[in-house]
Amino acid sequence: MNISLSTLKRLPIYLHYLKNIADSRRYISATFLARELALGQVQVRKDLSAVGAGGKPKTGYETNELKSRIESVLGCKSRASAILIGAGNLGRALLAHNGFRDFGLYVLAGFDTDSRVVGKEFSGKMIYHIGGLEEYLKTNNVRLGILTLPDAYAQETADKLIAGGVRGIWNFTNTHIKHPQSVAVQSENMAASLALLNMKMANK
Amino acid sequence: MNISLSTLKRLPIYLHYLKNIADSRRYISATFLARELALGQVQVRKDLSAVGAGGKPKTGYETNELKSRIESVLGCKSRASAILIGAGNLGRALLAHNGFRDFGLYVLAGFDTDSRVVGKEFSGKMIYHIGGLEEYLKTNNVRLGILTLPDAYAQETADKLIAGGVRGIWNFTNTHIKHPQSVAVQSENMAASLALLNMKMANK
Numbered sequence: 001m002n003i004s005l006s007t008l009k010r011l012p013i014y015l016h017y018l019k020n021i022a023d024s025r026r027y028i029s030a031t032f033l034a035r036e037l038a039l040g041q042v043q044v045r046k047d048l049s050a051v052g053a054g055g056k057p058k059t060g061y062e063t064n065e066l067k068s069r070i071e072s073v074l075g076c077k078s079r080a081s082a083i084l085i086g087a088g089n090l091g092r093a094l095l096a097h098n099g100f101r102d103f104g105l106y107v108l109a110g111f112d113t114d115s116r117v118v119g120k121e122f123s124g125k126m127i128y129h130i131g132g133l134e135e136y137l138k139t140n141n142v143r144l145g146i147l148t149l150p151d152a153y154a155q156e157t158a159d160k161l162i163a164g165g166v167r168g169i170w171n172f173t174n175t176h177i178k179h180p181q182s183v184a185v186q187s188e189n190m191a192a193s194l195a196l197l198n199m200k201m202a203n204k
Numbered sequence: 205m206n207i208s209l210s211t212l213k214r215l216p217i218y219l220h221y222l223k224n225i226a227d228s229r230r231y232i233s234a235t236f237l238a239r240e241l242a243l244g245q246v247q248v249r250k251d252l253s254a255v256g257a258g259g260k261p262k263t264g265y266e267t268n269e270l271k272s273r274i275e276s277v278l279g280c281k282s283r284a285s286a287i288l289i290g291a292g293n294l295g296r297a298l299l300a301h302n303g304f305r306d307f308g309l310y311v312l313a314g315f316d317t318d319s320r321v322v323g324k325e326f327s328g329k330m331i332y333h334i335g336g337l338e339e340y341l342k343t344n345n346v347r348l349g350i351l352t353l354p355d356a357y358a359q360e361t362a363d364k365l366i367a368g369g370v371r372g373i374w375n376f377t378n379t380h381i382k383h384p385q386s387v388a389v390q391s392e393n394m395a396a397s398l399a400l401l402n403m404k405m406a407n408k
Contacts, residue, residue: 005400012395016355016378038382074395075402093297103398143405151220168405170398174220178242184404186397191216191278193390194307194374196209197348198279200388201372 003073007047011070013037014047018067029060078104082170083142085157086149087112087127090172094148096123108140112149130157137164144168151175158185207277211251215274217241218251222271233264282308286374287346289361290353291316291331294376298352300327312344316353334361341368348372355379362389 017037021028030048034041048061051069055061071077084091087110094100095110110127112118118129128136136142137160145161147154147169154175161169162183171177171187179185221241222232234252238245252265255273259265275281288295291314298304299314314331316322322333332340340346341364349365351358351373358379365373366387375381375391383389 003403008400008403009391009393009396010380011399012378012393013380017380037380039380074399078402080402080405089297089300093293096293097394099395100398103395104402105398144401167408168401170401174216176214176217176221176241176243182408184401184408186401186404187213188392188397189213189216190301190392191303191307192213193392194304194309195215195278196212197372197374197388197390198282198284198308199207199212200390201284201347204371204386204388 003050007050008073010039010043010047011051011074015067015070015074015076018063018070021063025063027060028063028066030055032060075104076102080105080143080168081141082107082144082146083136083140084110084125084146084148085112085130085133085161086110086147087114087117087122088148091146091148092117092122094146094172095125105144107146108142109136111136133157133160134164137161137166142166144170146170146172147177148172207254211254212277214243214247214251215255215278219271219274219278222267222274226267226271229267231264232267232270234259236264279308280306284309284347284372285345286311286348286350287340287344288314288329288350288352289316289334289337289365290314290351291318291321291326292352295350295352296326298350298376299329309348311350312346313340315340337361337364338368341365341370346370348374350374350376351381352376 030041030044034044051073053061053066053069082105084095084107091110095107107125109125111130111133112127113130117127120127145166147157149157151173154173155177158169158177158179162179168184169177171185177185234245234248238248255277257265257270257273286309288299288311295314299311311329313329315334315337316331317334321331324331349370351361353361355377358377359381362373362381362383366383372388373381375389381389
């Protein structure tokens, strides 16, 4: 499926809205949705057509079917196991965020070097010592690694994850991760987001 | 200045690298930088030209000048005061993240309703009761509001922030924020990022 990044970014917004109204409305029109979410009508129609939803003239889209299609595209119906490396403030916040399950991501455990967190559970997830990473990857089927550790350790840890069979890396560090073509990397860059917001503000 | 989102996302990566080597190299070439960061040479040249950096044939870019230009674009030299609404796990992680200062963002305080956090300091920032938000905005010059509260309260809180003079909103909720043209909103959508990573993995 070929869905643009801008459409993809709006899908969780539609989904969030549809979940809240699904019981009260069997059908929903693009016009109504556009007005409720303060989006353009053309944009809404384009987004919904990108997920393969077909609206009927006058009645609109069936709410539950539309919700289901968006959930499929967002991976809510899939199931991927993940581990998190770096149980500092951001890492622990992500461990506590149960919302990832709604999108098919199950975080199994965390890894760190700090003796204050190793061996403890946070939000029901055990933090292991990083020294046991390779062994853990051998005995567990981990598809995804989340990097919330200091920048300086990002590349070597990514290398270990990839060698251990991880196919995707969600990178919250400022390090550019070198990786083979067979592995997908998605970087969350808070600094770039902040810079983008600053620029938007300056241009208002 | 007109800088593409993809260039903007790479700027913190260059900056991070340049900060680490600035003392050891007076000049740096695009070829060298591209190889070190595993990026394309053409891309690096385009990115650096977008920030207004002029490289000299053979010698390359002056490392410190390049660093300084990127810092300007990323807003590192500006100073914006922010408050954070919602001192839950993610909110407290962001309060603890001193790295925002490097990008000109100073978080003054947090707001919440939970009596377990109200009146306490986290990472040196006081958490006030949300009931005092309007008064706080009257007496402090706050340019930016960070929303890390439950989705259901996002819009009403954004409305209060905007009424109180806030010009930018950094939205970590799943709610689409309706706002006047004069206000900039930047949404961080973890779900969309996760979906994007899932899609990248599926296409490998």
